[in-house]
Amino acid sequence: MKKLAILTCLQANDVCAGVSCLEALAARRGGFTSYAGQEVQLCAFLRCSHCGVNPTEDPGMLEKLERIAACGVDAAHIGVCAQKKNGARCPQMEQAAAWLEARGIPIIWRTH
Secondary structure (H helix, E strand, O other): OEEEEEEEOHHHHHOOOOHHHHHHHHHOOHHHHHHOOOOEEEEEEEEOOOOOOOHHHOHHHHHHHHHHHHOOOOEEEEOHHHEOOOOOEOHHHHHHHHHHHOOOOOEEOOOO
8 A cells, every 4th residue: 555645735725625635636647646446544634824935944844745755655745736847946945845755755846
C-alpha cells in the first residue's frame, strides 16, 4: 500500500474544499495515475501556513512537515494551487518540497 500526503496552498482555501484533489486520487487520474490498480492511504492533507515565510523557519509548518516525514509517506503531491498558470511554483511550497525530498520523500507536482 502506498502512503501519500497532499500539500495545498492556504490562499486557495477561500474556494477549495479539496474535492478535485480527492476525486483525482480516488479515480487515479491526474498526478495519481501511477497508482492505478494499487491500494493507497492518504496520510496527510494539509494547507501551508502562509506566504512569505520559509516553512522551515515557521514552527507550525515545520511541525506539519515533520509529522508527514514521521508517518512514513511514500510520496507527497503538491496541489495545482501551488503553481501558477505560467508554470511558476510557489517559493514556500518549493522550500517545503525540498525539505521533504531531503528526507527521502519523493515530490510530485500535481494532483488533479
